[in-house]
Amino acid sequence: xxxxxxPFLSYATLVIHIVLVCLLILFFFQKENKIFRIIFKNGxxxxxxxxxxxxGISLYYSDYVGFEPCxxxxxxxxxxxxxxxxxxxxxxxxDDKSVIPYGxxxxxxxTILAIYxxxxxxxxxxxxxxxxxxxxxxxxxYFNYFGYISVPTLSLSAxxxxxxxxxxxxxHD
Numbered sequence: 540x541x542x543x544x545x546p547f548l549s550y551a552t553l554v555i556h557i558v559l560v561c562l563l564i565l566f567f568f569q570k571e572n573k574i575f576r577i578i579f580k581n582g583x584x585x586x587x588x589x590x591x592x593x594x595g596i597s598l599y600y601s602d603y604v605g606f607e608p609c610x611x612x613x614x615x616x617x618x619x620x621x622x623x624x625x626x627x628x629x630x631x632x633x634d635d636k637s638v639i640p641y642g643x644x645x646x647x648x649x650t651i652l653a654i655y656x657x658x659x660x661x662x663x664x665x666x667x668x669x670x671x672x673x674x675x676x677x678x679x680x681y682f683n684y685f686g687y688i689s690v691p692t693l694s695l696s697a698x699x700x701x702x703x704x705x706x707x708x709x710x711h712d
Contacts, residue, residue: 549684582708
């Protein structure tokens with residue numbers, strides 16, 4: 540299954556990056572857009588789906604495939620797992636607005652951690668560990684597609700998209 544999932548996720552991430560660039564261009568040059576209204580109206584639901592899928596993928600990679608997570612991976616999992624839970628509860632309670640500040644706080648923290656992790660993975664020299672108590676290096680690339688898509692990039696992409704969806708939901712409500 541890993542022979543299918545990792546390339547699929549890498550191609551999906553590449554497509555998402557292209558779509559994000561197109562949406563940003565639309566956002567800056569065309570303020571009123573039906574696409575944005577539909578996306579941001581469902582921002583909580585889309586954020587939940589992304590957080591839930593990200594949680595499942597992280598567990599799949601560590602528990603099934605055997606990718607041992609580094610300390611920064613664990614720190615990124617904390618806000619992602621919490622996001623999946625609070626966004627689900629918000630959907631179940633049909634309470635869209637009250638979760639946005641908490642979701643934004645978690646997604647921004649996750650984004651900052653993912654930016655730092657991505658920086659270490661691509662620009663750090665050697666095999667630095669994130670912690671003196673861990674033998675797993677933060678620079679380990681279990682896979683690397685298109686020269687930049689790896690585990691830290693997947694995490695960063697998910698957190699950035701969740702952050703943008705929650706900001707859009709807040710602004711367009």
